[in-house]
Amino acid sequence: MKKKLSLIFSGVALLMFSNACTDLQEQVLDETLTANLSVEEAANGLLAPSYALLPNLFQHTTYFALQEISTDEAILPYRGGTDWGDNGIYLALHQHNTTSTDPNVLNTWNQLVQSISRCITAINGLKTSTSANAALYTAEARGMRAYYNMVLLDLFGIVFVKDDPALTSTILRGDEAVKYIESELLAVEPVLxxxxxxxxxxxxxxxxxxxxxxxxxxxxxxxxxxxxxxxxxxxxxxxxxxxxxxxxxxxxxxxxxxxxxxxxxxxxxxxxxxxxxxQRPELNGHNRMAYFSISGDQFPLAAFPAANGTDGPGITSDFYQSWVQAYGAVDPARDPRFYQQNMSVYTNAADTCINDADYKINRGILRGQQYGALRVNGAFVRCADGKLKVGKLNYVTRNKADLAVNFSELIDFTTAGSNYNTGYRVEKYEFSSSSNTGRNRGEAxxxxxxxxxxxxxxxxxxxxxxxxxxxxxxxxxxxxxxxxxxxxxxxxxxxxxxxxxxxxxxxxxxxxxxxSDMIRFGKYEGKWTEKSNSDVKKRLFPIPQTAIDGASNSPGYLVQNAGY
Incomplete structure (x- = not known):
């Protein structure tokens, strides 16, 4: 396993680069390998990979899935009995029955481990840099390494400590892990x-x-x-x-x-x-946060009739009822965090013809009948004056034209609760204005x-x-x-x-x-829709089986979390 870890923690950052960039004083950090780099460009290129995998970590099927679908906020059934089946991983995640072969767990683990590797490569590469920013960039890479380890600790209960790429990482847990992360954050704080x-x-x-x-x-x-x-x-x-x-x-x-x-x-x-x-579109923009929950028959952009949702997770009735209990007889939409209406057709049915520039999907928690651009044979329907025709939506794209896009409070793993229209949906992040498919280019x-x-x-x-x-x-x-x-x-x-x-x-x-909140407040072992597992061992996710298998030639080095 020592050789394996050495490859993971020193080779990945050299071998696996993405096109991602990020911003420093309106200058882009670029990790592209180019000949004849200046000292500053070389230092820039060393640091950029420390940030490059953040968009991958925060995709809807990695960190988001682990942090939200495992809780009382989000649930993702087999839509229509087929969609989002994925061999039952989202059902298991919600019910705290996730296994060590879950691909979302593996992908999240890989993003974290590879990011730590890239930070280590940056720290070591910057040691010989004559850049005026070398100390600052080193502090950033070191701080990002601490951040990734902090997420790793929260999800999997371990951190990897490594400075020399040629050596095997030390694994820490519990109080030792907390003290290590604390010391790293404190060390870089004065430099940043x-x-x-x-x-x-x-x-x-x-x-x-x-x-x-x-x-x-x-x-x-x-x-x-x-x-x-x-x-x-x-x-x-x-x-x-x-x-x-x-x-x-x-x-x-x-x-x-x-x-x-x-x-x-x-x-x-x-x-x-x-x-x-x-995630600005000229940089890293490709998240799918806005499309994940909404209907496949919601098309939020007048310019792109192929950009739609995917009928992914909805909120549980348990979470919705927490709003209801807080506001009593008053509709929770009274709270500006719950809902933002952007199209008046919801309250004025006569407003069915909308200028393209004024067409904007509503935000927050979406309930009941949804209205939007009507699409026939891949093109939006237009009013006589050329404006976009807006009306009640049905599941035409699912070949269920008789099923209204009418989101219900009911959502669970039964046949009735797993239909395409079940569950109130969340459109918290704005749908990208440049997304021609709905499945990429998130720019928020x-x-x-x-x-x-x-x-x-x-x-x-x-x-x-x-x-x-x-x-x-x-x-x-x-x-x-x-x-x-x-x-x-x-x-x-x-x-x-x-x-x-x-x-x-x-x-x-x-x-x-x-x-993380549910665990800290003692709520994670509670009961909610389709979840009754009260095993405290499920507070941590399993270490991916591939990582355990890779460590098998070094007994005792990488031990699976209890309960898996």
Whole structure:
């Protein structure tokens, strides 16, 4: 296994390059191998691969699937008894029956391991660089290595420690792993630049503060992953608050008045975002976050009649009911985070002819009958005046023209609950304006850290440290009150851990935080639609069988997680 790991952790970054780039002061980091590079171009090329696989990690079938479909937020049945079957991996994922041969687990693992490898290659290559940016780039690569290890720890319970590409990695777990990641983040923090200088698509100082807050908040879980309770140490909660304060007081981020602009096609300049996967179309843009959930008969772009959805996951009725319980007799659409109407045909049936420029799919949680551009024989139907004709949608593309695209609250693994129209859908990220297929070119940056999470983490630390409900309530209400483009959510009058967990669901649904939140709040072993497994061993995913097999000639080196 030592030879195998040596190949994985030193060779992959040299042998596997992608076309991805990212941004530094509006200059693109390019990893293309070109002759006669300048010193600065060579340094740039060494660092770029450290970021290059982030879009792959954050695809809908890798990190998103593991973090969301395993929870009470998302469920993905066999649509129509056939689509999204995938040998039952999404059913198993939701029911906490995932195995070590699951391809989504393997792909997520591979993106993390290869990214760590690329960071190690960058760190070592930059040692001999005479670039003026060598120290900064080294800090970025080292910080990204810590970030990937932090995700690896959260998902699989281990981290890989390696500096010399010729040596075998050391594997750490539990408290040792937490201390290692902490030390790495602290080491690079003074060297990194501000978010204002490098933007959210690069690891910046505020991002390090946010990652430290997240690490300290989850440290109790990482130290005792299968525990019946977690010891949230006062000094670690103090550090959560300390680093949250640094971000808030630095002025490097501001809460957005327009909630859905945080996930819009132009969100690279949204002040709320601290750290993100840079997905601008001229760079890395190819995520599928916007197409994954919506119907195959929803065509969001007037210019592209082939760009549609895929009838993927919906939200569970359990998650929807948490909104209903919070708002009582008031429709939860009253909360600007729940829904944004972009086409008035939903409320004014006479508005059936729409200018191409005004045609824009609604956002948030989509319920009931859906309206959109009507398509016949691959072309959109036009009104007499040439405008786009909009009407009630049916499942024409599924050869089920009698089935309305009428999303129901019911969604489960029964025949009735697995039809194409079951489950309320999520269109949180804006559908790419340049996507001619719907299956690529997502141009909205995918959020890793944003300011609302900083306030929410600070609120949680206040509650867990000494029961400072007033301080926590103030933080949560500040976030709620910031969404002023439309009517802001009403202020809460009390705060508890259960209420904070609910609020995190409202604020961060579909943002790949739910599984980690559920574990930390003691909710992951609960029951929800189609899930009753209460085995604490399922808090971690299995290490892929291929990795275990590869380590078989080095007994005791890579041990499968308990329960698999």
């Amino acid at each position: 630049q501000s978010k204002a200088t490098v933007g959210p698509g690069r690891l910046n100082q505020a991002a390090i503060w946010g990652l430290l807050s997240r690490l300290y908040l989850n440290a109790a879980v990482y130290r005792n992953i299968y525990g019946t309770s977690f010891d949230f140490k006062a000094d670690e909660m103090d550090k959560v608050i300390q680093y949250a304060d640094k971000i808030i007081n630095s002025g490097q981020a501001k809460l957005s008045a327009d909630y859905f602009s945080i996930f819009g096609n132009n969100n690279h300049t949204n002040d709320e975002i601290i750290f993100a996967v840079d 940056d995918i959020v890793i850290l944003r300011l609302a999470d900083i306030y929410m983490m600070r609120a949680e630390a206040k509650l867990r440290k000494g029961g400072d409900a007033a301080g926590a309530l103030a933080d949560v209400n500040l976030v709620r009150a910031a969404r002023t483009k439309t009517l802001a959510p009403p202020a809460l009058t009390s705060m508890s851990l259960d209420l904070l967990f609910r609020e995190r669901g409202f604020e961060f649904y579909w943002e790949m935080l739910r599984r």
